[in-house]
Amino acid sequence: MTTYTYEEVYQKSLEYFNGDELATNVFLSKYALKNKQGELIECTPVDLHKRIAKEVARIQKKKYKSPLSEDEIFNLLDKFKHIVFQGSPMFGIGNNYQTVSLSNCYVLESPQDSYSSILQTDEQLVNISKRRGGVGIDLDNLRPTGSPVNNASRSSTGMATWMERYSNSIREVGQGARRGALMLTLSVHHPDIEIFINIKNDSTKVTGANISVKLTKEFLKAVEDDTDYEVRWPVNAKKPKISKKINAKSVWKQIIHSAWLRAEPGLLMWENIIKYTPTSCYEDYTSVCTNPCQPASAKLLTKEGIKNLGDINIGDEIWSKEGWTTVINKVLTGKKDVYKYTTTFNTFIGTENHEIVSNNNKIKVDLADSIDILTGPDLNNSNIIPQIVMDGLVFGDGSVHKASNNLVILYIGRNDLSYFDSEIKHLIGKKRDSLGETAYEVKTSLTSNEIVRTYNSKIPEKFITGNKDVICSFLRGLYSANGSVVHNKVTLKSPSFDVIENVKLMLSSIGIRSYWTKQEGKLVKFKNGEYFCKDSYNLNISKDRLKFVKLIGFIQEYKNNKIAEKNKSNKKIKSSNIIKKEFIGKQEVFDITVNNPSHTYWTQGCDVSNCGEIPLSALDSCRLLCLNLFGYVVNPFTPEAYFDYNLFYSHAKIAQRFMDDLIDLETEKIDEILNKIESDPEDYEVKRKEIETWKKIKRFNDEGRRTGTGITALGDTLAALGIKYGSQDSIDVTDRIYKTLKFACYKSSVEMAKELGAFKDFDYEKEKENEFLLRFKKEFILLNEFNEDGVYFEDKKHTYINGETLYNEMKQYGRRNIALTTTAPTGTVSIMTQTTSGIEPLFVEGYKRRKKINQFDTHTKVDFVDQNGDKWQEFMVYHNKINDWMKISKETDFKKSPWYKACSADIDWINRIKLQATAQQHVCHAISSTINLPEDITEEKVSEIYLYGFKSGCKGITVYRDNCRTGVLVNVDNKKDNVSIKLNNAPKRPNVLNCDIYHISVKGEKYIVAVGLLDGMPYEIFAGKDNNEVAVKYKDGLIKKVKRGKYSLINKNNVVLYENLVDLCDHDEEALDRMISTSLRHGSEIKFVVEQLSKTKGELQSFAKSIARALKNYIKDGEAVTGQECPECQSKLFRESGCVICKNCSYTVCQ
DSSP: OOOBOHHHHHHHHHHHTTTOHHHHHHIIIIISOBOTTSOBOOOSHHHHHHHHHHHHHHHHHHHOSSOOOHHHHHHHHGGGSSEEEOSHHHHHTTOOSSOOOOOSEEEOOOOOSSHHHHHHHHHHHHHHHTTTOEEEEEOTTSOOTTOBOSSTTOBOOOHHHHHHHHHHHHHHHHTTSOOOOEEEEEETTSTTHHHHHHGGGSTTSSTTOEEEEEEOHHHHHHHHHTOEEEEEESTTOSSOSEEEEEEHHHHHHHHHHHHHHHSOOEEEEHHHHHHTOGGGGSGGGOSSOOOOOEETTOEEEETTEEEEGGGOOTTOEEEETTEEEEEEEEEEEEEEEEEEEEOSSOEEEEOTTOEEEETTEEEEGGGOSEEEBOOOOOOSOOOOOHHHHHHHHHHHHEEEEGGGTSEEEEEOOGGGGGGGGSTTGGGEEEEOGGGOTTEEEEOOSOOGGGOOOSTTOOOOHHHHTSOHHHHHHHHHHHHHHHEEEETTEEEEEESOHHHHHHHHHHHHHTTOOOEEEEEOOEEEEETTEEEEEOOEEEEEEOTTHHHHHHHTOOSSHHHHHTOOSOOSOOOOOOEEEOOEEEEEEEEEEEEEEEOSTTOEEEETTEEEEOTTSSOTTTTOEEOEEEEEGGGGEESTTSTTOEEOHHHHHHHHHHHHHHHHHHHHHHHHHHHHHHHHHHHSSSOHHHHHHHHHHHHHHHHHHHHHOOOEEEEEOHHHHHHHTTOOTTSHHHHHHHHHHHHHHHHHHHHHHHHHHHHHOOOTTOOHHHHTTOHHHHGGGGOEEEESSOOTTSEEOTTSSSEEEEHHHHHHHHHHHOOSOSOOBOBOOOHHHHHHHTSOOTTOOOOOSEEEEEEEOOTTOSSSOOOEEOTTSOEEEEEEEEOHHHHHHHHHHOOOOGGGSTTTTOSTTTSOHHHHHHHHHHHHTTOSSOBOOEEEEOTTOOHHHHHHHHHHHHHTTOSEEEEEETTSSOOSEEOOOOOOOOOSOOOOOOOOOOSEEEEEEEEEEETTEEEEEEEEEETTEEEEEEEEEOOOTTGGGOSEEEEEEEETTEEEEEOTTSOEEESOGGGGSOHHHHHHHHHHHHHHHTTOOHHHHHHHHHTOOGGGHHHHHHHHHHHGGGSOTTOEEEEEEOTTTOOEEEEETTEEEETTTOOBTTO
16 A cells, blocks of 8 residues: 655645645645554545545445446546535545544434433534534523522533533544534523523633524514513423513524624524425424324323323423333424324323334334233322212212202112211211112212213313322222122223223222223113113223222222132233224324333323434434536636536436435444444443444434535636626526526435335325425426436427426435435535635635644644634635636736625625525525624624524524634735724623622721623623622622613522622722723723722722732733832832732742
8 A cells, every 4th residue: 555745745735736735735634544554545636536436336336227437436526526525425435444424414312401311412422523523412401590400509500511511522522633513502492592692702611612593483573573582491391390581682682792793603593494394294303303292181190190291391200110200301392193092901192103112112103003001100008088989989879969959969778888887987968768768968079060970971180180099099989889899800880981991090000900891782671661771891900909909999898808819810911902093183292201211101001112212303414515516617707608507417416326325335334333332342331322322323324314415616606607696696596506406406316216215204295295395396497408307498408397297206206315405514625626615605805714733733833823722724815716717817907807896795795695595495404604794794784684584584594793703714904003092892791791709808808809701801890898698608600780780790500699789889989890890891901900900099999909909810921010110129020820929039919
């Protein structure tokens, strides 16, 4: 095997890229293959493309009747001219030296609201990131700041803690080298939304992740109407544990300010994502919810008794075969078709695709023949409640005498005389001979409407959902009235099937199994004639009849005595056959997640699977490939330039096949990863979670076959066609290009479905109302040459391809991939294609580009170190295609170029969004695009941009204001320094600031100084006499603006230490506080502020010195103190560790 030196690869690749140092550096550091010894074994991208072509050809030979040859594939990849594999696929395909995934991005299982789940998500994050994958984590499930928890701290610190944890993990995995990106998302309805929005205004926080807010139409409507909206937790709960109203416009302003200040958070329009994405038709692949589960009326067993699912909350304990288990997530997932599955032992109510347990195996209920029987916990005893026993007796045997003012009567015959010596004797009243010789008046809590013995009788809900003592007492009365012992079985007879089902449910909840039998209606002869007796039902207790006697029993001892102790057989039936399925109707359904190992729970006597075991787009992944649009421009930068739609269409179809081949290559890579993990020396329990994670990823990869086929170089393509980016012509051309891409990819996927089969879960019935797919029926495309996929247009020059024809083919055959297209970031890819990136316009004609440096890279010069300590190399870039334009046009004046007034900062933002929205209607996934804005744009304008984007149908928008933070692209400012006084605008104060708390004593007087921090530096101060014994314990916390003139000091657990910090000081002290805060906000150097405070005389001297001592902690070590000399040796004094020292004689003012 040939190996190359760094210099050899650099020089050969520099020649390949025609002297482009940045492209050369990207190839060499990111994609050139190295062996296990770290030696370079690829010299130029020619070797890279041969490696990829060889692997794709190998897969195609296995799959297709007419595969492409290795040479044909190479020609499509060569020079990055047409088809470009992005990121992980480019690095990993054919790479036998590193065990990596080929997927670019993953969505993790959302952490549930438990420490264990949060740590498991952290473990998944690390395991995927180390294989080069980017990761998304949604934080909606985590409880808000200050919520009570059952641990030593007693209250939650909220999600900020876990954001930092995940951020630190992603940076640690990178170890200064390549790592996957991390995206954290949160619903705008979460109570911690304001903390989430503002957290990155401190540039030292969450440095390893990007953040995005999921917006809803409900919230945006409240913004427009300037009204309050609900924040709640759990976010999707019908009856949330926490709910309050806050002003929508206030939250919106914070979002806009943070986006303006730091380019984060990004915003996601969640309804648009769901509405216009084909995957949302399939529960296992949707972006927002887990499997539809059970309706609110489904019964679950809690320690307090049977409850409706709708009344269950996160944190509640419910029964399962593992014992009592905690509900760690509950999500309302909308209206679904609900069915009732009946067996003689139990009943399941839920959706068809909900998994139950059948013969110890999980299976979708609609595919099952039986459901495993599960009863509640074994009970040692019960406390019989006499009044409820009487209620059960009256329900079974009582009657209402309406003529006697609804008097409740119980007929007590000679076999029931034991009632008079039982626990209910005091509830039996006067004998009513006028109503019958055995009629007695009794006391009951039942109403006359509840005492109806008909075929439609229903047990009152209060007895069904009561605790074990209520259930045992009611059933004791009911069985004494209508029960008997026949053939050693305890039997309850009733004409009402509803009564039978609910008694069966109640018995199951206390650990007693029962089953029903039916007696068919028939004609019966009586003395006065023949009568038809309707169907009736017997509920039988056989194996558990001794439990019945122990917990319930009959009032009549003669019935108890009939029950024999020995069973004929000790064998218990484990599973009961489904005998009936009924459609109940469309109902709102819930997912719940429980934290036991088997992920199962009890519902109505059934053992069923945890419906939220996998939050359902979790651990799905996507691979990326793009077509270089510039490669399809014929005669670029000339009046004869045109876009070859026919070639683009043909190549896009091939590219979609490449994407499906990539899925098969990824399956091989995942098998390699699993083999590597399983061969590692650690114990299986250490590796178990990682193995499970990759097996789930493999399942979604193989079954959904999700792809991300996209484009790059739109900006340069428009320029090559002589079209200004942002013009109406550019929007029209973008529409045609993206529509052609969509048609080609879907046509290719349908053809693959014909040949190889559709993705596993394809179901036209589920997709038939999807708005994204329905658009095909109204669309068509035109190609500039004849293509066999369509027919000649009327001009006999173009091919007409009808979208409705394609839609009908998809309806018949399905498609190979659940979702197909995207427009992802193409940062390093566009450097090697030497074009503009993705859908973006040209940033600027000349700019500085930063490339992150691997900490182990010894060849690269460090040009810049950011606030996080990350090192970067800087390149001055003059856009490559401008040189091409100059050569072709013979022009040298940039103002005459097609990019002039069409760079990112020049484009009218309305047209910029129109172009993105136009493209978005043809893209399955969200388009990743950043709107670059000038530094002086206002926050009001940013707000308008976001609102317009969502109204236009965009799925997500991010803005970047020039110089708002350290960026990869840096606009070069050639203006000379202005020596005049510079006016600095103070950054707008966030609603909540982190703060340091100092307790300082000056001349015996105790002061507290709260220093509010923005980006880790002092932004404001509040100081005064320190008389709060609670506050003395704390060294940091939060300053929250409650309203104008009121600022509260709270600790990290949301406990208020000072109601209003303004009240700490008198008027003179308050004035000094304000002046100091104003100086800090406008950028005054802290050392000068401290020096001026140290000169204060008079009554404010001690107050000023307390503030000065606090602020000294923020002066950088090593700075000289101006205007002062060492009193010992007259040398300069320096700041160090919050003190002033002399480096010459070691004098210090702190001795």
